[in-house]
Amino acid sequence: GAVVSQHPSRVICKSGTSVKIECRSLDFQATTMFWYRQFPKKSLMLMATSNEGSKATYEQGVEKDKFLINHASLTLSTLTVTSAHPEDSSFYICSAPGTGDSDTQYFGPGTRLTVL
Amino acid sequence: GNSVTQMEGPVTLSEEAFLTINCTYTATGYPSLFWYVQYPGEGLQLLLKATKADDKGSNKGFEATYRKETTSFHLEKGSVQVSDSAVYFCALSGAAGNKLTFGGGTRVLVKP
Numbered sequence: 001g002a003v004v005s006q007h008p009s010r011v012i013c014k015s016g017t018s019v020k021i022e023c024r025s026l027d028f029q030a031t032t033m034f035w036y037r038q039f040p041k042k043s044l045m046l047m048a049t050s051n052e053g054s055k056a057t058y059e060q061g062v063e064k065d066k067f068l069i070n071h072a073s074l075t076l077s078t079l080t081v082t083s084a085h086p087e088d089s090s091f092y093i094c095s096a097p098g099t100g101d102s103d104t105q106y107f108g109p110g111t112r113l114t115v116l
Numbered sequence: 117g118n119s120v121t122q123m124e125g126p127v128t129l130s131e132e133a134f135l136t137i138n139c140t141y142t143a144t145g146y147p148s149l150f151w152y153v154q155y156p157g158e159g160l161q162l163l164l165k166a167t168k169a170d171d172k173g174s175n176k177g178f179e180a181t182y183r184k185e186t187t188s189f190h191l192e193k194g195s196v197q198v199s200d201s202a203v204y205f206c207a208l209s210g211a212a213g214n215k216l217t218f219g220g221g222t223r224v225l226v227k228p
Contacts (some may be wrong), residue, residue: 043220062141
């Protein structure tokens, strides 16, 4: 089946620094990937749609300059949290639609970001 | 816009009990409906889905029927196991590029 990986799984950083999170589709190509944020005991909130070879599409209320998304290849999308602050601490999850069944999303295991 | 509402947890059950998690939605057009499951320490996995009205999705003993008239997609399992302990998310996908809208998630704890 389709596998999506994320790296790192956990990251702790100081306030004001930037953190990059990678999302890879391991055995399929993904022209589109999605980035979500999950708060403790809360649902997933879609942040943006990552498009290979073009700009990401951000959901309303998500700061483009704070959450930089780059979809450099058909198997890799990155989310960079710039000038991170404690309120950015969260669980970030990516997903990609399957190639045979684009209706189904395959999710990465998530990245736990803690900003001190 | 699209929205999904599901019952709040946690839901605590004994092994072999019957499980129902209610899910209702609002959406324009004809969305596809999903149940995703998140086991402790793991990423979300697709549990089942239905793409049109009256379709029934099923997997691992779980079932859900796409009810357009009641805009619902309730999840059921007749006899739960301890290994079913997880967080269950109802979701829908509209026409806009496979973007998923999630419900709030329901934590289920099955005790032996």
